Amino acid sequence: xxxxxxxxxxxxxxxxxxxxxxxxxxxxxxxxxxxxxxxxxxxxxxxxxxxxxxxxxxxxxxxxxxxxxxxxxxxxxxxxxxxxxxxxxxxxxxxxxxxxxxxxxxxxxxxxxxxxxxxxxxxxxxxxxxxxxxxxxxxxxxxxxxxxxxxxxxxxxxxxxxxxxxxxxxxxxxxxxxxxxxxxxxxxxxxxxxxxxxxxxxxxxxxxxxxxxxxxxxxxxxxxxxxxxxxxxxxxxxxxxxxxxxxxxxxx
Amino acid sequence: xxxxxxxxxxxxxxxxxxxxxxxxxxxxxxxxxxxxxxxxxxxxxxxxxxxxxxxxxxxxxxxxxxxxxxxxxxxxxxxxxxxxxxxxxxxxxxxxxxxxxxxxxxxxxxxxxxxxxxxxxxxxxxxxxxxxxxxxxxxxxxxxxxxxxxxxxxxxxxxxxxxxxxxxxxxxxxxxxxxxxxxxxxxxxxxxxxxxxxxxxxxxxxxxxxxxxxxxxxxxxxxxxxxxxxxxxxxxxxxxxxxxxxxxxxxxxxxxxxxxxxxxxxxxxxxxxxxxxxxxxxxxxxxxxxxxxxxxxxxxxxxxxxxxxxxxxxxxxxxxxx
Numbered sequence: 001x002x003x004x005x006x007x008x009x010x011x012x013x014x015x016x017x018x019x020x021x022x023x024x025x026x027x028x029x030x031x032x033x034x035x036x037x038x039x040x041x042x043x044x045x046x047x048x049x050x051x052x053x054x055x056x057x058x059x060x061x062x063x064x065x066x067x068x069x070x071x072x073x074x075x076x077x078x079x080x081x082x083x084x085x086x087x088x089x090x091x092x093x094x095x096x097x098x099x100x101x102x103x104x105x106x107x108x109x110x111x112x113x114x115x116x117x118x119x120x121x122x123x124x125x126x127x128x129x130x131x132x133x134x135x136x137x138x139x140x141x142x143x144x145x146x147x148x149x150x151x152x153x154x155x156x157x158x159x160x161x162x163x164x165x166x167x168x169x170x171x172x173x174x175x176x177x178x179x180x181x182x183x184x185x186x187x188x189x190x191x192x193x194x195x196x197x198x199x200x201x202x203x204x205x206x207x208x209x210x211x212x213x214x215x216x217x218x219x220x221x222x223x224x225x226x227x228x229x230x231x232x233x234x235x236x237x238x239x240x241x242x243x244x245x246x247x248x249x250x251x252x
Numbered sequence: 253x254x255x256x257x258x259x260x261x262x263x264x265x266x267x268x269x270x271x272x273x274x275x276x277x278x279x280x281x282x283x284x285x286x287x288x289x290x291x292x293x294x295x296x297x298x299x300x301x302x303x304x305x306x307x308x309x310x311x312x313x314x315x316x317x318x319x320x321x322x323x324x325x326x327x328x329x330x331x332x333x334x335x336x337x338x339x340x341x342x343x344x345x346x347x348x349x350x351x352x353x354x355x356x357x358x359x360x361x362x363x364x365x366x367x368x369x370x371x372x373x374x375x376x377x378x379x380x381x382x383x384x385x386x387x388x389x390x391x392x393x394x395x396x397x398x399x400x401x402x403x404x405x406x407x408x409x410x411x412x413x414x415x416x417x418x419x420x421x422x423x424x425x426x427x428x429x430x431x432x433x434x435x436x437x438x439x440x441x442x443x444x445x446x447x448x449x450x451x452x453x454x455x456x457x458x459x460x461x462x463x464x465x466x467x468x469x470x471x472x473x474x475x476x477x478x479x480x481x482x483x484x485x486x487x488x489x490x491x492x493x494x495x496x497x498x499x500x501x502x503x504x505x506x507x508x509x510x511x512x513x514x515x516x517x518x519x520x521x522x523x524x525x526x527x528x529x530x531x532x533x534x535x536x537x538x539x540x541x542x543x544x545x546x547x548x549x550x551x552x553x554x555x556x557x558x559x560x561x562x563x564x565x566x567x568x569x570x571x572x573x574x
Contacts, residue, residue, distance in 0.1 A: 003326075028478070065475040067473065095322035113319065115315065122488075125390040130483060136316050196463050209468070
């Protein structure tokens with residue numbers, strides 16, 4: 001059923017910290033690795049070792065340069081499904097293959113009923129859906145539904161693969177529908193925001209902005225400048241003049 | 253957006269087919285067309301062939317055409333599903349209308365009511381087709397009030413050209429029909445011009461700044477693409493080939509699809525029937541060609557906001573700027 005469920009009690013999603021992301025692509029690779037054998041497997045690659053390889057990935061890491069205002073800065077920007085509250089990708093689906101889960105808000109595609117019309121990919125402003133030419137169906141991020149509820153995994157591993165792998169902890173996973181959850185508090189504290197809010201899709205995933213750029217050193221208790229090793233006030237310090245004369249003499 | 257040929261053929265062919273049958277029913281209801289067997293068999297064959305071929309073509313771009321029937325299930329939320337349902341239902345009254353006309357030689361009473369019901373459903377189907385595009389927020393050139401009138405008017409104008417030609421061939425040609433067809437052609441292309449004017453002047457809604465949320469820090473520019481070759485998103489949504497020729501192609505579409513048929517139609521009023529018939533055939537071909545170019549441009553010129561992530565600065569209405 002592609003009509004949307006009533007607002008789910010749980011809104012599982014990601015929070016991505018653009019301040020700490022170093023753009024290493026580990027999340028994209030871990031996503032590909034897990035999902036190539038997961039719920040939406042296989043993620044077909046075409047011509048993988050050729051000159052022009054292409055294939056299905058659920059997570060793409062862009063790098064942007066922001067100029068003006070202050071000095072230019074580089075921001076690494078992972079982009080994946082935002083599991084929106086108002087996902088038009090779901091409502092445009094003519095077959096009911098795209099759906100939003102009533103229990104946790106995760107947006108999924110049923111691979112057995114998708115006809116591969118691609119309309120959902122047109123309806124997504126965020127480019128989250130990628131068509132698998134081999135399977136003839138649309139594929140997308142599952143929020144690692146086969147990890148987060150997987151009782152065969154240790155409890156601390158029941159997070160999306162991209163979150164588990166991130167070496168700088170720039171990705172957080174949790175319930176964004178609960179205002180007291182760790183992720184919700186983090187979003188409130190750091191001013192987490194929606195991508196393209198003007199589209200009205202109400203994304204669940206949030207992005208944390210880069211922190212303000214530092215132009216001065218932090219206060220560490222150290223003096224502003226160190227005492228000079230050698231006095232620059234010449235003439236008065238006879239001892240110093242003498243040593244300078246010795247220095248000059250020996251330097252000849 | 254990537255212009256899929258199957259979808260372009262689908263929307264132009266079904267548009268012309270439905271347009272033809274809408275006019276056939278309306279003009280018969282007005283008592284302007286007698287239930288002549290020759291015209292009936294020709295008009296229903298042409299229209300139903302166009303509609304059926306178009307609907308079948310639309311399944312050609314599916315990853316799983318054998319599952320196409322599933323598209324009839326989600327009419328509550330999906331315009332694509334509504335369109336499928338409307339297209340299937342429309343066959344019923346139209347086939348009844350065709351039976352009365354061709355087999356029984358009648359186009360009044362019950363049979364014309366079936367025809368009018370079919371015409372109304374055909375209008376609904378055309379509106380659903382247009383709404384598939386007009387409902388997509390990420391494509392600003394489609395999400396506007398002009399898309400539905402354009403699809404309706406183009407369907408009616410190409411259908412009128414066909415009906416006018418068939419009436420002429422069947423010996424039912426009339427000056428009023430020629431004038432009606434010329435008027436519909438003029439109206440359709442005026443609406444298309446208004447659509448182009450609207451999308452060219454539309455203010456962009458999104459920018460690389462709003463797409464990334466980094467606009468608050470300054471101007472956002474892509475430093476590095478996430479991948480070295482084009483992925484599905486870039487191929488499907490970032491189609492840019494020949495967009496720089498958009499102005500010329502618009503003029504070509506308008507000239508071939510609008511101006512040529514209009515002039516030819518008026519010229520036939522002063523020509524002997526055989527020569528007029530030839531020119532009317534040319535007008536049908538010109539109208540169809542112009543509409544195909546127009547529909548190709550409808551896709552090729554449409555920019556998707558996802559391209560903002562891949563280096564486009566603003567999702568704008570300005571044509572040919574790339």
